[in-house]
Amino acid sequence: MGLGLVAGLLACCVWLVKGVIEMASAVKRDGRAVVTTCGGCYADCAFAARVEDGRVAAELPVPGHPCAARALCARGRHRLAMPFDERDRIVHPMRRRADGSGFDVISWDEAFAQIAECLLGIVDGHGPRALGMTLGVPSFDRYWAYRFMHALGSPNVYGADGACEVSRLTGWEHSLGYSPASDLAHTDCIMYLGRSIVDSSTMGAVDALNDARRRGAKIIVVDPRRSGSAALADRWLRVRPGCDLALLLGIAHVLVAEDLYDHEFVDRYATGFDELAQAASAWTPEWAESMCDVPAAEIVATARDLAAAAPAAVVDAGFHGGIGIAYANSTQTARAICLVDVLLGCIGHAGGALNPPTPLSLGDLDPTRFATPPVPREPKLGSERYPLVDPVRGLCTTIGQSILAGDLRGLIVYASNPGAGYGNAQLGWVFCSSSTCL
Numbered sequence: 001m002g003l004g005l006v007a008g009l010l011a012c013c014v015w016l017v018k019g020v021i022e023m024a025s026a027v028k029r030d031g032r033a034v035v036t037t038c039g040g041c042y043a044d045c046a047f048a049a050r051v052e053d054g055r056v057a058a059e060l061p062v063p064g065h066p067c068a069a070r071a072l073c074a075r076g077r078h079r080l081a082m083p084f085d086e087r088d089r090i091v092h093p094m095r096r097r098a099d100g101s102g103f104d105v106i107s108w109d110e111a112f113a114q115i116a117e118c119l120l121g122i123v124d125g126h127g128p129r130a131l132g133m134t135l136g137v138p139s140f141d142r143y144w145a146y147r148f149m150h151a152l153g154s155p156n157v158y159g160a161d162g163a164c165e166v167s168r169l170t171g172w173e174h175s176l177g178y179s180p181a182s183d184l185a186h187t188d189c190i191m192y193l194g195r196s197i198v199d200s201s202t203m204g205a206v207d208a209l210n211d212a213r214r215r216g217a218k219i220i221v222v223d224p225r226r227s228g229s230a231a232l233a234d235r236w237l238r239v240r241p242g243c244d245l246a247l248l249l250g251i252a253h254v255l256v257a258e259d260l261y262d263h264e265f266v267d268r269y270a271t272g273f274d275e276l277a278q279a280a281s282a283w284t285p286e287w288a289e290s291m292c293d294v295p296a297a298e299i300v301a302t303a304r305d306l307a308a309a310a311p312a313a314v315v316d317a318g319f320h321g322g323i324g325i326a327y328a329n330s331t332q333t334a335r336a337i338c339l340v341d342v343l344l345g346c347i348g349h350a351g352g353a354l355n356p357p358t359p360l361s362l363g364d365l366d367p368t369r370f371a372t373p374p375v376p377r378e379p380k381l382g383s384e385r386y387p388l389v390d391p392v393r394g395l396c397t398t399i400g401q402s403i404l405a406g407d408l409r410g411l412i413v414y415a416s417n418p419g420a421g422y423g424n425a426q427l428g429w430v431f432c433s434s435s436t437c438l
């Protein structure tokens, strides 16, 4: 086994120690609570941190904060406790012994010096594009990760989205231009495909879903299993795994055949309706049932529910692997969601599918102290093999092939686990055995 595992351990170590530093800097010594954010996932839930019996305690909500939350979720609460429990984590840099018999603790100075020597050796010997980085949860860390790699001249920063939602995003980007967010606060009917807000989302989203139910909004959940969201749904459609696409096409058929679609919206904004109508004639509910196991009568009723509430009705765009992590038809499934939402006329409409707001601007760093490195012009390694994928995003699942091809000579594994977490599992061994990993 080569240095890949060391890279993972070092990355894990840096991440955890960083958590301690973040936590310590977030809490003033005078005992007053200081507002900060969790950073355990995209949501960045805000809380006021304060020291209580030598540990960090969180006070919520923080009124007026753009990421205000009612409570931290289980992961957020665990993350608060992590820095104070050293039993389950590594608190020093570790270096694998040359004979592979185990690891030795080394100093931070030694670790950074060796990492720097190795990184610069790769850049000098093979060019900066031979260097890559994988990221886990893309919180504010992402900002620094990009700056670091760009300073070295490498474009190869890969988020985990390539392992879970690039197929979905690609479908939306080629159909609408962006992946919309459902306006849960105003919708009268919402349909989720494989996504369970109750089991896997922020506390705020769970509140919003419950508020929608109390308002009388109809909740439709498509899921092979009885998820927490399916349990509270008005309609639970038990689809055959990987066959959501057929269900959506069946719904599109009903909307067209029963003339339930939004003519004005389609005429004004859509292209190719005549071709769609022709193709949709074959997507009967009975055909869809034969493909996806959802009874034809349920498909018809679902289409009518959505149409009755439109344009304050929406088929949710999904989130990460929410429409199937990496099925061969996931991109087409996303396109079919867009198709149904367009037929409902709900794009850009209250209660429908909205263009998500631009992320908060954090302002600029002082350029005299922190010059912004130029963004490398070359595309990320692997982009050329998947031309439909946004080359700025890249595809982390191509990393194994890039290593095997000798194009990628060094990989910084940062709070992520490519060997176990990415698709194309046959290549997982590359990350554990490659001597090119740092």
Ligand code: SF4
Residues within 6 Å of the ligand: 038, 039, 040, 041, 042, 043, 044, 045, 069, 071, 072, 073, 074, 075, 076, 077, 201, 202, 203
């Ligand atoms: S949803 Fe949970 S993990 Fe994510 S930021 Fe909020 S508390 Fe942290």
